[in-house]
Amino acid sequence: MPLEILLALVIGGIGVVTLLLHVTGRSERADLSDDTAGLAWLRQFPEDDIHQVLISQDGHAALLRTSQGMGLVWAFGADTVARPLADCTLKNTATGLRVSFHEFAAPTTRLILTETERANWRLLMKPA
Amino acid sequence: MTDTLSYPDVTQWAVPFFILAILGEFAWIAIKGRGGRYETRDAVTSLIMGAGSVASGIVLGFLAWGFFKWLWVLTPLDLGTSLAAIIICFVLDDLRYYWVHRFGHRIRWVWASHVNHHSSQHYNLTTALRQTWTGTFSLVMLIRAPLVLIGFHPALVLFVSGINLIYQFWIHTEAIGKMPRWFEAVMNTPSHHRVHHGRNARYLDCNYAGVFIIWDKMFGTFVPEQDSEAVDYGLVHNLGSFNPLRVAFHEWVGIWKDASQSGLTLRQRLAYMVAPPGYSHDGSRDTSQTLKEKHLARHPEDAGTPGFN
Ligand SMILES: [Zn+2]
Ligand SMILES: [Zn+2]
Numbered sequence: 001m002p003l004e005i006l007l008a009l010v011i012g013g014i015g016v017v018t019l020l021l022h023v024t025g026r027s028e029r030a031d032l033s034d035d036t037a038g039l040a041w042l043r044q045f046p047e048d049d050i051h052q053v054l055i056s057q058d059g060h061a062a063l064l065r066t067s068q069g070m071g072l073v074w075a076f077g078a079d080t081v082a083r084p085l086a087d088c089t090l091k092n093t094a095t096g097l098r099v100s101f102h103e104f105a106a107p108t109t110r111l112i113l114t115e116t117e118r119a120n121w122r123l124l125m126k127p128a
Numbered sequence: 129m130t131d132t133l134s135y136p137d138v139t140q141w142a143v144p145f146f147i148l149a150i151l152g153e154f155a156w157i158a159i160k161g162r163g164g165r166y167e168t169r170d171a172v173t174s175l176i177m178g179a180g181s182v183a184s185g186i187v188l189g190f191l192a193w194g195f196f197k198w199l200w201v202l203t204p205l206d207l208g209t210s211l212a213a214i215i216i217c218f219v220l221d222d223l224r225y226y227w228v229h230r231f232g233h234r235i236r237w238v239w240a241s242h243v244n245h246h247s248s249q250h251y252n253l254t255t256a257l258r259q260t261w262t263g264t265f266s267l268v269m270l271i272r273a274p275l276v277l278i279g280f281h282p283a284l285v286l287f288v289s290g291i292n293l294i295y296q297f298w299i300h301t302e303a304i305g306k307m308p309r310w311f312e313a314v315m316n317t318p319s320h321h322r323v324h325h326g327r328n329a330r331y332l333d334c335n336y337a338g339v340f341i342i343w344d345k346m347f348g349t350f351v352p353e354q355d356s357e358a359v360d361y362g363l364v365h366n367l368g369s370f371n372p373l374r375v376a377f378h379e380w381v382g383i384w385k386d387a388s389q390s391g392l393t394l395r396q397r398l399a400y401m402v403a404p405p406g407y408s409h410d411g412s413r414d415t416s417q418t419l420k421e422k423h424l425a426r427h428p429e430d431a432g433t434p435g436f437n
Binding site: 001006009010013014016017018020021022024026027043044046047074076077078079081082083101103104105106107109 | 137140141143144146147150151154158165166167168169170171172175176179182249250254360362365366367368369370374375377378381382385422423426
């Protein structure tokens with residue numbers, strides 16, 4: 001197949017699918033509850049016990065106290081990702097907090113937090 | 129046989145069909161309200177991985193092609209291009225695919241290339257296109273060598289494996305439950321391949337088939353989809369990035385980090401490259417085997433059921 005036609009098809013195809021998914025509401029991020037956040041954690045770390053779950057006000061992130069320490073579950077598109085917070089670095093942003101995990105496949109996540117929420121989460125994430 | 133034998137590059141010609149089928153599946157799910165899920169960034173990442181895979185084939189394909197042409201000069205055998213030869217080549221190439229795919233899950237060096245096909249938490253037709261960019265580096269093209277050496281022209285070998293890849297497109301769907309019984313018995317189907325994409329302990333390391341599921345049944349790796357256990361799609365350790373570069377290269381970076389850490393023996397460094405995924409020199413990580421063992425410790429009632437024997 002001529003390269004120009006292949007290129008046009010690929011770019012056009014990706015464009016059409018992207019637009020279609022976005023306008024039909026498929027870009028919505030997962031909303032978490034105490035239950036779903038806990039399940040999302042156990043889905044990644046089935047051996048753990050969960051002691052406490054705190055959902056962010058925007059509903060897209062959860063802070064968990066588990067048997068292996070503090071952990072974060074966040075909305076990853078319509079799905080979730082869970083990571084322990086042991087080695088993370090935190091940085092304030094205009095809208096909340098940036099969490100860096102020092103992991104190539106899960107480098108950072110940006111949490112949307114209110115001012116008081118952020119102060120509280122920082123304390124829980126990194127107990128001094 | 130002439131050296132200028134050429135077949136159409138079937139994967140490229142299939143692109144318009146892929147796009148139409150994706151739109152069709154999406155419409156089906158939207159209208160029926162069941163049969164799968166689509167998410168924008170996940171789908172876009174999959175499509176970009178597919179485009180990048182074709183691009184890497186165009187850029188790096190000459191390496192494998194040169195190797196096959198070299199073998200073709202070496203071999204005195206020529207099985208021709210009769211219909212029978214094409215069919216036999218297709219079946220043998222599917223057996224080749226089974227083993228390449230099995231190595232892809234059991235040898236970390238090959239897994240580093242294949243892992244991205246499993247990196248989505250979704251399962252729809254776009255997932256089928258989430259293909260590797262680094263297949264050339266995994267060196268699995270070596271496993272095609274016997275096909276050329278016994279007398280199948282390199283162009284024919286690439287043609288049938290292109291058809292094989294296209295066959296595997298349609299099975300990446302939740303919109304189809306089960307096919308007729310005879311078909312499920314012989315062919316790889318959406319049901320069998322959903323299981324292959326599962327991160328459930330039960331579904332790890334099974335159903336490596338490309339076109340014919342009989343290879344899994346022959347070599348003891350077949351696990352049927354269980355009504356009692358829905359497939360949880362994705363990786364044991366799910367990715368936290370949609371960035372195609374991170375998706376394409378994360379496991380190679382992982383191999384480098386692991387194998388280059390200080391204080392390891394040469395044997396341990398090698399094991400980080402070629403042992404099954406999840407190997408660690410201090411036992412701090414889980415392989416599919418330890419994941420299954422830990423699952424059975426929590427759920428002893430599952431012992432002896434499919435995927436746990
Ligand atoms: Zn696979
Ligand atoms: Zn697949």
